[in-house]
Each structure stands twice: as C-alpha cells, then as structure tokens.
Amino acid sequence: MKIKKFNVGTTGLDRFFGPLEAKIMNVLWDAEHPLTIKEVQQSLDHEKSLSFNTVMTVMNRLVEKGALQKQMEGKSFHYVPLESREDFLDHQSRELTHELMEEFGSLAVNHMVDVLEEVDPKLIQALEDKIRQWKNNG
Structure with missing residues (x-):
C-alpha cells in the first residue's frame, strides 16, 4: 500500500490515516480474525456513536486504498488488513x-x-x- 499523504504534526497511525481510519485499522489489527462492519462498529462504539454507514464507508475506502481486504464469508463481508x-x-x-x-x-x-x-x-x-x-x- 502506497500512502499518498503523510500528516506532519500528528502521531502514530494518524500520520498515515485519518483519525477514524486509524482507529478502524487498530481494531482490525488487534482482532485475531476477520471482522464484519458491525463488529468493528461495536468495537468503536465506546468512543462515540458511529453509524453503521459511516464505518462501512471508511472501511470500504480502506479497501480502495489497499489497506484492507474484503472477503465474503457466509452472508456478510469480513475485513482483514492486507499486512500486519x-x-x-x-x-x-x-x-x-x-x-x-x-x-x-x-x-x-x-x-x-x-x-x-x-x-x-x-x-x-x-x-x-x-x-x-x-x-x-x-
């Protein structure tokens, strides 16, 4: 994955991703298996109320950027980082x-x-x- 924007003045993953993207990536990296959008949303829910659509949009954007892979398992999509x-x-x-x-x-x-x-x-x-x-x- 080639990062096109580096955010100077921030720390950690926020240098490479937007704040919500970084939180989503951390949830997925900390998980021991691929997660659905709903599972990611629930993991983030303690911070603030995020709609399913917001989380879905950001996760699909991360797929487009090459950070996540989206795979069909049963009747729902599961997401996994492409690299550790x-x-x-x-x-x-x-x-x-x-x-x-x-x-x-x-x-x-x-x-x-x-x-x-x-x-x-x-x-x-x-x-x-x-x-x-x-x-x-x-």
Whole structure:
C-alpha cells in the first residue's frame, strides 16, 4: 500500500490515516480474525456513536486504498488488513525515508543523525553498526 499523504504534526497511525481510519485499522489489527462492519462498529462504539454507514464507508475506502481486504464469508463481508501493523509501519517508514533521501539527500541524512542524538544516543551505535555491516557486504 502506497500512502499518498503523510500528516506532519500528528502521531502514530494518524500520520498515515485519518483519525477514524486509524482507529478502524487498530481494531482490525488487534482482532485475531476477520471482522464484519458491525463488529468493528461495536468495537468503536465506546468512543462515540458511529453509524453503521459511516464505518462501512471508511472501511470500504480502506479497501480502495489497499489497506484492507474484503472477503465474503457466509452472508456478510469480513475485513482483514492486507499486512500486519509491524509490516505496514516498516514499509511506510522505508518509503518515507526513501522519498526524503531522493528529495533532500545529504540534508536529510544530517538531520536524521542530529535527531538520533536527541532521541536516543544508543541509536548512533546502531547506525554505526549498520554502516559497518553495509561496508563489509559492499
């Protein structure tokens, strides 16, 4: 799934999805099996009253975006994420990093290294290890 919009200034899945889309994706990722629209609606119902049609519209939009798969089981459709939360975040962060490098090159690298020190100095060691591994394989 290729995300076309990245929401700067938000956190978590809200960076990639609208707020309701992110909540729906979390419900489906936390489920151990595919869910119907009604089941998702009921899982979200504690937050605010959402109509079946609203949840259905958003879930079908997520199918169109390539985040969910819709499958007929019995007399109703069940929805399941096309990839795990971990794989989704891995793919999206990789794609975002690739785009930053293509567009901003060394500026992006410099800022990433600066942020590594601010966030967690141990990440510098992880970066050095990765560079060493890359050089040994190249």
